[in-house]
Amino acid sequence: KNQVEQSPQSLIILEGKNCTLQCNYTVSPFSNLRWYKQDTGRGPVSLTIMTFSENTKSNGRYTATLDADTKQSSLHITASQLSDSASYICVVTAYNTDKLIFGTGTRLQVFP
């Protein structure tokens, strides 16, 4: 069964600190992996998208990595800001489909 698992479920960090969120997936055949940010009560906003051949992709203070062999991805947030408080969702798409398979997300809280 195609699944996307994320850890940790929730994370609290202090403003200015870095953090790394993890994603494991069993989606096959794999096409691409995306990271989305979702503020409470809002729609998800795309951060990065990576295909099979890409190992890393950056978007400002966000850097995503992908290991397609071990089916793992990480999202690293540098120098966190209060506005980074949100859920971060790993989303995987199988080959030949546009259906996004969402993980349960990591709830990040950044405190001053």
Next chain:
Amino acid sequence: EPEVTQTPSHQVTQMGQEVILRCVPISNHLYFYWYRQILGQKVEFLVSFYNNEISEKSEIFDDQFSVERPDGSNFTLKIRSTKLEDSAMYFCASSEAAGTAYQFFGPGTRLTVL
């Protein structure tokens, strides 16, 4: 910056009633999607739509659901006879291409079925 818009932001309805959720995708996009998120759970794919027909749908998208692009700008999701378990946040998304193109999400419609 262009964005996906959805109306209404919140819809309350009685069980058994029909509801229509409306979306205006980004104007040059050709691929349209509906997702739902039950409170506290993950986002789930419902349906994708391209060239005026459904290209893919999930097991959730049964005969009670339908989608339509009634004109050049709107994209609607209709639930014919709502159930309590249809209560969720419904997100519309659009993209300019299939595959690895970004899907841009709207702000969602919160549907509450009483």
